[in-house]
Structure formats: structure tokens, C-alpha cells
Amino acid sequence: MTDGSVRARIAPSPTGDPHVGTAYVALFNRTLARQTGGQFLLRIDDTDRTRYQASSEQKIFDALRWLGLDWDEGPDIGGPCAPYRQSERNAIYQQKVDHLLESGSAYRCFCSADTLAKAREKQKQDKMRLGYPGTCRDLDRLESHQRAAQDQPHVIRLRVPAEGETSFVDQIRGEIRVANSEIDDQVLIKSDGFPTYHLANVVDDIEFGITHVVRAEEWLISTPKHVLIYQALDHPLPRFFHVPLLRNADHSKISKRKNPVSLDWFREQGYLKEAILNFLALMGWSPPDEEEVFDLDRFQQEFNIEKISTGAPVFDLVKLDWINGMHIRRMEPQVLLQRLADEGFLPPSVSPEDAATILPLVTERMVRLAEFRDRTDWYFADPIAPTCEQLIPKKGTRETSLCALEGARELFGEISPFEPAAIEAALEQLLDQHSLKKPQLFMPLRWALTSRQDSPGLIEVIVVLGKDRAIERIQRALEILVTTP
Numbered sequence: 001m002t003d004g005s006v007r008a009r010i011a012p013s014p015t016g017d018p019h020v021g022t023a024y025v026a027l028f029n030r031t032l033a034r035q036t037g038g039q040f041l042l043r044i045d046d047t048d049r050t051r052y053q054a055s056s057e058q059k060i061f062d063a064l065r066w067l068g069l070d071w072d073e074g075p076d077i078g079g080p081c082a083p084y085r086q087s088e089r090n091a092i093y094q095q096k097v098d099h100l101l102e103s104g105s106a107y108r109c110f111c112s113a114d115t116l117a118k119a120r121e122k123q124k125q126d127k128m129r130l131g132y133p134g135t136c137r138d139l140d141r142l143e144s145h146q147r148a149a150q151d152q153p154h155v156i157r158l159r160v161p162a163e164g165e166t167s168f169v170d171q172i173r174g175e176i177r178v179a180n181s182e183i184d185d186q187v188l189i190k191s192d193g194f195p196t197y198h199l200a201n202v203v204d205d206i207e208f209g210i211t212h213v214v215r216a217e218e219w220l221i222s223t224p225k226h227v228l229i230y231q232a233l234d235h236p237l238p239r240f241f242h243v244p245l246l247r248n249a250d251h252s253k254i255s256k257r258k259n260p261v262s263l264d265w266f267r268e269q270g271y272l273k274e275a276i277l278n279f280l281a282l283m284g285w286s287p288p289d290e291e292e293v294f295d296l297d298r299f300q301q302e303f304n305i306e307k308i309s310t311g312a313p314v315f316d317l318v319k320l321d322w323i324n325g326m327h328i329r330r331m332e333p334q335v336l337l338q339r340l341a342d343e344g345f346l347p348p349s350v351s352p353e354d355a356a357t358i359l360p361l362v363t364e365r366m367v368r369l370a371e372f373r374d375r376t377d378w379y380f381a382d383p384i385a386p387t388c389e390q391l392i393p394k395k396g397t398r399e400t401s402l403c404a405l406e407g408a409r410e411l412f413g414e415i416s417p418f419e420p421a422a423i424e425a426a427l428e429q430l431l432d433q434h435s436l437k438k439p440q441l442f443m444p445l446r447w448a449l450t451s452r453q454d455s456p457g458l459i460e461v462i463v464v465l466g467k468d469r470a471i472e473r474i475q476r477a478l479e480i481l482v483t484t485p
């Protein structure tokens with residue numbers, strides 16, 4: 001722990017579905033640790049009991065592991081600094097805060113919520129800075145001690161120096177200086193006895209030997225308070241990196257009202273973990289050669305945390321779809337097939353051989369794995385019959401469609417063996433013989449065979465369906481054309 005290598009962490013709060021922002025920050029932290037032979041820790045920040053959700057923790061573990069963002073120490077695997085859940089570390093926070101009370105860096109505050117609300121109202125009226133008015137700052141130590149011993153409700157606050165300024169270096173943004181008069185006497189221990197995020201976070205980062213704090217820029221505003229707590233605990237600062245927040249299209253902080261944010265959703269849609277990591281990496285970093293599609297290994301080799309951008313990256317699903325499609329097409333067919341099976345996208349009735357036959361036909365157009373079922377339904381099941389309207393292309397008539405399908409039925413019947421070159425020749429012959437335009441032949445055939453507008457290539461479709469099934473479907477379409485008024 002003290003050999004000079006990086007110790008980085010993520011500290012999600014278990015308050016709901018696993019958030020894409022957690023994966024984003026985890027990616028940078030873990031990569032940094034891996035690049036330097038250091039460790040990546042997972043801590044669970046569960047001190048906010050009002051927002052706590054019991055099922056959330058496991059979901060976070062599952063989602064991060066699914067992405068391959070595994071950790072070296074954490075609540076579920078233990079480690080030298082256990083426990084890694086804040087709710088199990090209360091005794092440690094108490095001990096630290098006792099030390100702060102002792103040294104005078106913190107004090108008890110007995111102000112009621114009502115008193116504080118009134119003080120705030122007055123500050124507003126007087127157009128003064130809003131914040132704790134300092135009522136209990138100079139309370140006699142003995143009195144403070146006695147009132148606490150009588151169980152009078154109170155919080156414990158940090159005594160922020162009235163004068164001077166607090167400064168630190170953000171490794172991405174440079175030096176940041178804040179006048180102490182702008183920093184509130186932060187609550188460290190709440191009246192329920194639980195620590196606030198600020199205290200627990202600093203104590204844990206110290207206890208866990210965290211050397212690099214990489215987190216979202218929304219915490220930048222809290223960092224001066226953290227710096228003061230480090231100083232009060234007489235401990236050197238870690239290196240801070242505040243990475244840009246993911247944003248909605250309107251540049252507000254990413255939110256579930258405007259974007260999918262649950263990692264579970266991305267998994268259910270059939271985004272590949274490779275694509276999600278690639279996409280998240282691009283949100284804060286650009287590869288030197290501007291080649292936007294890459295894997296985690298390459299990212300690990302080339303990523304430089306100091307080159308993280310300070311822009312406001314917009315979370316663009318269209319871009320993620322594009323990246324996902326690129327990764328789908330880069331994958332070895334066997335690997336992709338296995339992935340489809342592992343992620344539950346292969347219908348159980350489908351044999352591996354059948355799936356392997358059909359997969360190359362659909363990968364070219366597939367954006368999300370969840371589409372596999374829909375895109376291959378025509379092959380695995382009997383699709384709903386097309387309508388007469390669908391069988392007649394815009395630039396055609398009922399007659400041209402009848403002519404095309406009747407011709408195809410006949411010529412296909414004569415082909416043996418039923419092979420691509422012969423099928424292609426038959427289609428050419430049909431175009432010539434009946435002076436059909438390509439859409440007049442291909443569109444009704446496509447609809448007849450797949451009941452879809454965007455099927456894979458027609459010849460491939462005909463080949464995999466085989467002669468009998470192809471002719472059966474053409475026959476069915478002909479009946480629709482003939483019988484529909």
C-alpha cells in the first residue's frame with residue numbers, strides 16, 4: 001500500500017439502478033490503476049439511509065463485473081482495509097471526529113432545524129451569504145460536552161477558518177483557490193449519528209491509502225471542504241482529477257428523464273460491453289490517431305489521465321449505436337454467437353447450427369443484440385403473411401408483382417442444386433424476360449420471403465430458406481395478391 005503505486009477507487013451510493021456514470025468513472029480509475037500496477041477499490045457509500053436501496057448494491061456489482069470493470073478490494077471480496085461499506089465503519093468516523101473535537105477543528109452544534117431556517121430567512125432578507133451563522137462555534141467546551149452527555153440533539157461541524165483561503169491542484173483543471181469565508185462550516189456528523197459524505201469520504205480515502213481521487217466534476221465544489229478535513233486530520237492530499245460530467249443533449253447533467261442511464265437497460269438492449277466502454281472512454285478522452293473504435297487493451301495502453309478533456313460530453317445514443325454496430329461486425333462469428341447465447345438473445349428453440357447459419361446474414365445491419373430475434377424471425381418461425389399492399393412496390397402494379405412471383409416460383413422449382421449462382425441467374429432471367437425493373441422483382445420477393453422491408457441480401461435469404469420453404473412462401477404471397485380485392 002505504501003510502495004508508491006496508484007490506489008484508486010470508485011464509491012457509488014446504492015440508491016437505485018447501476019448508473020452509467022459509475023461505469024464511466026470506474027473505467028478511468030481502473031485503467032489508471034492497471035496502467036501503474038496499482039489497485040482499484042470499490043467502496044459502497046451507504047451513509048444516506050433515506051435514499052438507500054437494499055437491492056442496489058448487488059446490481060452495481062453485477063453491472064460493473066459484466067462490463068469487466070472488476071476491482072481488487074471491495075465489500076464482496078474483502079481486502080486489507082475492510083470493511084468497505086461505509087455503514088460498517090461508523091466507529092472509525094467517530095474516532096476521527098473525536099480527535100477533531102479534541103483539537104478544536106470541529107465543534108458540536110445544537111441549533112434546531114427551525115433556528116437554522118429562521119437564520120437563513122434573515123440572511124436572505126439582509127442579502128447576506130447563506131450559510132451557518134456560527135451560533136455554536138464558540139460554545140464553551142464544557143457546556144458542549146455536558147449537553148451532548150444529556151443526549152441533546154446535535155450535529156458536529158467543521159470549524160472553517162474565518163480568514164485566508166484554501167487551495168488545491170486539480171490535475172486536469174489546474175490550481176483552484178477558494179476564500180475560506182465562502183466555505184460553510186460543513187456538517188461532519190448528522191444528528192442521526194451517521195457521518196456526512198464529506199467526512200466519511202475523506203476518512204476512508206485516508207484509511208484506504210487512496211493516492212488518486214478520480215471522480216465526476218460535480219464534486220469539485222466539495223473538494224475545498226475535503227481539503228480542510230485532510231488538513232484538520234493532518235494528512236497530505238491525494239491527487240485530484242475531476243472528470244467532465246456526462247450530459248443530456250441540452251447540456252444538463254445526464255438524467256433518466258432525458259436519457260437511459262441504467263446499465264441494466266443497456267444490457268437488456270444488447271449493447272456489447274466492449275462498445276459501452278469504448279463509448280464511455282471517448283466521452284472524456286480522444287485517441288491520438290482519432291480512430292474512434294478501440295478495445296479496452298488499447299485504451300489501457302494509450303490513455304493518459306492528464307489529457308482528459310474538460311469539455312461537456314453529450315451522451316449521444318446514436319453514436320453509441322454506431323459504435324455497437326462496429327464492435328458487432330469486428331467480432332469473430334463464434335464469439336458473437338456465444339455472446340448472443342450468454343446474454344439470452346437466442347431463442348431457446350434455436351439450434352447452434354441454425355444460429356450460425358443465419359448470423360452472418362444479419363450482422364451487417366444489426367445495431368443492438370436485442371434485434372437478433374426480430375431480424376431472424378422470418379427464418380426461425382413462419383412470419384405473419386405480408387399484406388397485398390406490401391407486396392406491390394411503389395413503382396409497380398399488382399400485375400408486375402404477380403408476374404415476378406409467378407416467374408420466381410417456376411424458375412426456382414427448376415433449379416437443382418439450389419445454389420447462389422443459379423438463383424442469381426434465375427433472377428436475372430426474370431428481369432430480362434418480363435422487362436421488370438429491379439424493385440418490381442426484388443421488393444415483392446423480399447416481402448413474400450421475409451415479411452420485412454429490410455431483410456438481409458435476397459440471394460442469401462433464398463439460399464438459407466431452401467427451395468421448398470421459398471416456394472411455399474412465394475405461393476402464399478401469390479394467393480394474397482390474387483384474393484385481396
Ligand code: GLU
Pocket residue numbers: 010011012013045197201214215216219
Ligand atoms: N458517493 C459519491 C458518489 O456517489 C462518491 C463521490 C466521490 O467519488 O468522492 O458519487
